[in-house]
Amino acid sequence: MNTFPITDIDHGLARMVLPDLRINYDPVDPDQFDRPIVSFCIETGEDNDELPLHSHKKGQLVVASHGSVMCRSPNGLWIVPPQGAVWIPAGVMHSNCVSDNGKVYVVFIDPQASMLPSTCCTFTISSLVRELIHRLAVFPPLYPLDGPTSRLGRVLLDELVQMSTEQMYLPISTDSRLQQLATSLLNDPGDRSTIEELAARYAMSVRTFARLVLKETGMTFGRWRQRLHIMVALQRLSAGSSVQAVSLDLGYETPSAFITMFKKTMGKSPRRFLAERSGFAAREPSA
Secondary structure: OOOOOOOOOOHHHHOOOOOOOOOOOOOOOHHHOOOOEEEEEEEOOOOOOOOOOEOOOOEEEEEEEEOOEEEEEOOEEEEEOOOEEEEEOOOOOEEEEEOOOOEEEEEEEOOOOOOOOOOOEEEEOOHHHHHHHHHHHHOOOOOOOOOHHHHHHHHHHHHHOOOEEEOOEEEOOOOHHHHHHHHHHHHOOOOOOOHHHHHHHOOOOHHHHHHHHHHHHOOOHHHHHHHHHHHHHHHHHHOOOOHHHHHHHOOOOOHHHHHHHHHHHHOOOHHHHHHOOOHHHHHOOOO
8 A cells, every 4th residue: 555645744733742643554545546435444463653643635534343543633632432433524634543453444535525524523333334334445446436336435425424423532722731731641541630730730820720721622621531531441441451450540449430430421331332332343244
């Protein structure tokens, strides 16, 4: 596969050192394929070189089959658990990190071919959409425009616009202090520093710190840190970590306390949430 071209980099985001944003697969340049929609299956190995921020002329849908995907964009970090997807519109700077030994489907879509959202978002993927994406990935990307593969692609485009959205993302401001805080907490999510301690760390009063977080992220600090914990938990649970290990990593005194937080936020326990999304791999036909 040909590597993609790197466009203008957002240097503020480029300086933000985040954990696990590494590439362990050969990237694809979708703009070389003159088709309205193409799908690729990517299987990852171990960590390799870091993936820089980049953009495409086409929109990109990343679907997690095994493992998870974390996407960095100008608006924040997006987590894609198994059987979910993240949508990255054309021209948006981004960097995808797939968990070790993961399996994802990447669908590139011409912006003129479908009225998908103009901002990054995550989707819940239906069984039909999953099967269509998998089937399209089996065929060569330069398929005949008037053949059955083209018709399959049109059906997939019709289905994609009907997907329901989720908010699996962590807003991250361009403010250097909040970028430093996000980096620190992503590297050490078990840090239970109080808002008073964190405000002092960045030479601010508690009131100023709280106002800054709310203004830049749209969330209170408590809700923002809780969202960060959900993202980290989904990434680690999808990679095979146990609920007990994740709860300890996030600084919870007991697994039950973590499960209570997760269920209150996501509406389901961690095991049930992931179990309901585990059917894709089991049902997925062989190529």
